[in-house]
Amino acid sequence: MPHTYKYPRPALTVDCVVFGLDRQHTLKVMLIQRKLSPFQGDWALPGGFVRMDESLEAAALRELCEETGIERLFLEQLYTFGAVNRDPRERVVTVAYYALINLEEHPVKAASDASDAAWFAIDALPSLAFDHDQILKIALDRLKAKVRYEPIGFELLPRKFTLFQLQRLYETVLGQELDKRNFRKKILNMGLLRELDERQQDVPHRAAKLYQFDEATYRQLREKGFNFEI
Amino acid sequence: MPHTYKYPRPALTVDCVVFGLDRQHTLKVMLIQRKLSPFQGDWALPGGFVRMDESLEAAALRELCEETGIERLFLEQLYTFGAVNRDPRERVVTVAYYALINLEEHPVKAASDASDAAWFAIDALPSLAFDHDQILKIALDRLKAKVRYEPIGFELLPRKFTLFQLQRLYETVLGQELDKRNFRKKILNMGLLRELDERQQDVPHRAAKLYQFDEATYRQLREKGFNFEI
DNA sequence: TCAAAAGTGTTTCTCCTACACCCATGT
DNA sequence: ACATGGGTGTAGGAGAAACACTTTTGA
Numbered sequence: 001m002p003h004t005y006k007y008p009r010p011a012l013t014v015d016c017v018v019f020g021l022d023r024q025h026t027l028k029v030m031l032i033q034r035k036l037s038p039f040q041g042d043w044a045l046p047g048g049f050v051r052m053d054e055s056l057e058a059a060a061l062r063e064l065c066e067e068t069g070i071e072r073l074f075l076e077q078l079y080t081f082g083a084v085n086r087d088p089r090e091r092v093v094t095v096a097y098y099a100l101i102n103l104e105e106h107p108v109k110a111a112s113d114a115s116d117a118a119w120f121a122i123d124a125l126p127s128l129a130f131d132h133d134q135i136l137k138i139a140l141d142r143l144k145a146k147v148r149y150e151p152i153g154f155e156l157l158p159r160k161f162t163l164f165q166l167q168r169l170y171e172t173v174l175g176q177e178l179d180k181r182n183f184r185k186k187i188l189n190m191g192l193l194r195e196l197d198e199r200q201q202d203v204p205h206r207a208a209k210l211y212q213f214d215e216a217t218y219r220q221l222r223e224k225g226f227n228f229e230i
Numbered sequence: 231m232p233h234t235y236k237y238p239r240p241a242l243t244v245d246c247v248v249f250g251l252d253r254q255h256t257l258k259v260m261l262i263q264r265k266l267s268p269f270q271g272d273w274a275l276p277g278g279f280v281r282m283d284e285s286l287e288a289a290a291l292r293e294l295c296e297e298t299g300i301e302r303l304f305l306e307q308l309y310t311f312g313a314v315n316r317d318p319r320e321r322v323v324t325v326a327y328y329a330l331i332n333l334e335e336h337p338v339k340a341a342s343d344a345s346d347a348a349w350f351a352i353d354a355l356p357s358l359a360f361d362h363d364q365i366l367k368i369a370l371d372r373l374k375a376k377v378r379y380e381p382i383g384f385e386l387l388p389r390k391f392t393l394f395q396l397q398r399l400y401e402t403v404l405g406q407e408l409d410k411r412n413f414r415k416k417i418l419n420m421g422l423l424r425e426l427d428e429r430q431q432d433v434p435h436r437a438a439k440l441y442q443f444d445e446a447t448y449r450q451l452r453e454k455g456f457n458f459e460i
Numbered sequence: 461t462c463a464a465a466a467g468t469g470t471t472t473c474t475c476c477t478a479c480a481c482c483c484a485t486g487t
Numbered sequence: 488a489c490a491t492g493g494g495t496g497t498a499g500g501a502g503a504a505a506c507a508c509t510t511t512t513g514a
Contacts, residue, residue, distance in 0.1 A: 005241075008233040008282050012240055012323060052238050052321050056312035080310045080325050082286035091282050093242060095310050095323075164492070181495070182477065205491040206484035394465070411468070412504065435464045436511035 010082070010091040014060040015047030015132070017078065017098040017139035018068070020119060021156040025168045028119040029136060030108070031128070032067055035116065038088050039129030045136070046117070047094065060097040068108045068117055074100040074155040078139050086131045098139040100155035147173050151192065151228045154213040162200060162208035163187065170230055190228065192218050240312070240321040244290040245277030245362070247308065247328040247369035248298070250349060251386040255398045258349040259366060260338070261358070262297060265346065268318050269359030275366070276347070277324065290327040298338045298347055304330040304385040308369050316361045328369040330385035377403050381422065381458045384443040392430060392438035393417065400460055420458070422448050 018030040031043040046067040050059040057075065064070050075097055082093040101108070108117070120126065122140060127133065147153045153169050154161075167183045187193065194214045199207040218228070248260040261273040276297040280289040287305065294300050305327055312323040331338070338347070350356065352370060357363065377383045383399050384391075397413045417423065424444045429437040448458070 002234045002236060003238040004232045004234045005239070006232060007279065009235070009239040010242055010280065010282065011235075012242065049237065050240065050312070050323075052240065053314060055314055056310060056323070077309060079307060080286060082280070082325070084283060084285055093280075093286070093325075095312065162493085179478075180493095181479085184494085185496095186476090202486095203492080204486045206486090206493050208493055392466090409504075409506085410466095411506085414467085415469095416503085432513095433465080434513050436466050436513090438466055 008091075010093045011087075012050045013047055013092055013094040014050055014056060014063060015045040015094050015096045015135060016060050016064055016075075017045055017096065017136055018064065018070070018073075018101060019098065019139075019143060019156065020101050020103040021169060021172065022103050022119070025172050026121045026123075027172050028103075028121055029125070030068060030117055030119055031126070033116045033118070034129055042129040043118075043120070043126045044129040045096075045132045050095075056095050057097070060095075060099075064099065070099075070101060070106060070108050073106075074152060078135070078142060081131060081135060083131065094135075096135050096139070098142065100143075100152060102156055102158050104158050144173060144175075148230050149228060151213065151218060160196060160198065160210040160212055162210060164208060166211075174230075186230070191221070192228070238321075240323045241317075242280045243277055243322055243324040244280055244286060244293060245275040245324050245326045245365060246290050246294055246305075247275055247326065247366055248294065248300070248303075248331060249328065249369075249373060249386065250331050250333040251399060251402065252333050252349070255402050256351045256353075257402050258333070258351055259355070260298060260347055260349055261356070263346045263348070264359055272359040273348075273350070273356045274359035275326075275362045280325075286325050287327070290325075290329075294329065300329075300331060300336060300338050303336075304382060308365070308372060311361060311365060313361065324365075326365045326369065328372065330373075330382060332386055332388050334388050374403060374405075378460050379458060381443065381448060390426060390428065390440040390442055392440060393423075394438060396441075404460075416460070421451070422458070 020028050020030065022028055030046065032046045034040055034042050034044050046063055048059070048063045048066075050056060054062065056077070060075060064073070064075075076099075078096040078098045080093065080095045084091060086092065086094075103119075122136075125133075125136070128136065143152075147170070153166070153173065156169055156173075157165055163184050164180075166187065167178055167180065170183075171178055192214050193211040196210045196212055198210045200210065201207065250258050250260065252258055260276065262276045264270055264272050264274050276293055278289070278293045278296075280286060284292065286307070290305060294303070294305075306329075308326040308328045310323065310325045314321060316322065316324075333349075352366075355363075355366070358366065373382075377400065383396070383403065386399055386403075387395055393414050394410075396417065397408055397410065400413075401407055422444050423441040426440045426442055428440045430440065431437065
């Protein structure tokens with residue numbers, strides 16, 4: 001059933017940059033291998049066309065679920081890319097999102113070899129289809145910037161985590177080492193972590209206390225003008 | 231000449247939130263009165279359809295120029311709004327931009343009564359067409375946040391300005407008073423202002439020195455890791 | 461002479477930084 | 488025993504905040 005309009009319209013898609021942190025503390029991105037031309041065989045960001053009955057965010061969530069099985073995650077709009085020739089076939093405007101998930105609690109389809117999806121360390125990326133290199137770079141810049149002044153890093157960790165895991169997360173994302181004592185002081189002084197009555201298990205060294213991000217307290221503090229900052 | 235596609239496509243528009251600062255130090259937004267249904271007679275953000283041969287930013291610049299005569303300004307993508315029913319006629323996705331101009335050096339069409347455009351103080355806005363209230367609120371939030379950590383405030387001032395004008399700009403945008411001595415110390419210590427051999431003219435009090443934002447120095451400092459912050 | 465803004469320093473306090481050692485646990 | 492991370496305090500310095508008066512100019 002064809003659809004006719006008085007003026008030509010660009011196609012509209014969503015693309016997602018999904019970041020995850022693995023146990024070796026490397027930051028990874030999920031990519032999908034293209035089965036069709038153009039860029040057949042190349043790796044690309046997961047994404048697809050926006051349907052008429054779904055919002056942009058709903059489209060992004062749907063695509064992620066279809067292609068990777070991921071259901072609940074942090075998702076935020078990144079930027080909209082609309083260069084005239086970014087797709088060689090026709091004019092396609094894409095609304096890019098970025099997502100954060102923790103790989104330990106949500107092993108995704110990408111892990112199974114039945115899938116055409118895979119995780120790549122951000123410092124060992126293949127070259128990507130379309131302008132997806134550019135989108136990925138902007139997503140990474142945004143992540144690095146935002147992780148400093150909003151508590152989104154927790155989305156990359158399991159719900160219960162140790163202070164050292166958190167520190168390594170920041171070291172990984174920001175690309176710089178942090179002082180252990182200063183980091184612990186700073187993060188604990190914010191009062192955003194609830195200390196649990198639990199410890200790590202099965203680690204080959206002294207087991208660390210587990211903490212949990214206290215979302216409710218964070219919202220309260222925000223209203224009083226508090227600003228998260230690492 | 232009709233255009234036919236296999237699947238339906240949303241219409242794609244750009245909308246612009248144009249901020250300006252007037253001599254009375256109030257922050258204003260430029261709005262356009264709609265001549266056509268829906269929301270006939272209501273005020274709305276300037277904007278229009280994206281053409282097939284222009285990028286999103288080019289579309290925003292073109293619309294601004296057509297509707298307001300503004301040519302050179304600071305323009306940055308804000309967010310893309312894609313709720314299914316944001317336009318009562320059909321599905322329309324809009325890429326919103328926000329712009330900063332200084333009203334003194336660029337009197338715009340809106341000032342002439344031949345135009346359907348007008349400036350409104352941001353604390354005395356009419357209700358707007360479509361979801362433009364929401365877009366405007368998000369633009370204002372972004373401006374308030376961004377003005378603190380990027381030197382975009384200068385875009386709202388004449389090229390040559392006094393320290394007090396700059397201070398009032400921040401007080402206006404941030405909605406809080408600042409200490410004069412501390413403000414001057416901080417801003418001058420950054421080394422981003424070039425002091426000119428000129429002073430204000432025709433003011434009913436002692437004439438202040440004029441300064442100018444030093445873009446080149448700012449770029450150099452940025453590369454060395456400097457971060458602007460008020 | 462009055463009104464309006466220009467211009468200027470010091471003290472206090474808070475927060476960031478740098479820095480090193482012992483402890484607990486599993487192999 | 489050893490390797491690995493867990494866990495802790497203090498001193499010094501930089502920068503933020505608080506704060507008031509004199510000067511210049513035009514009306």
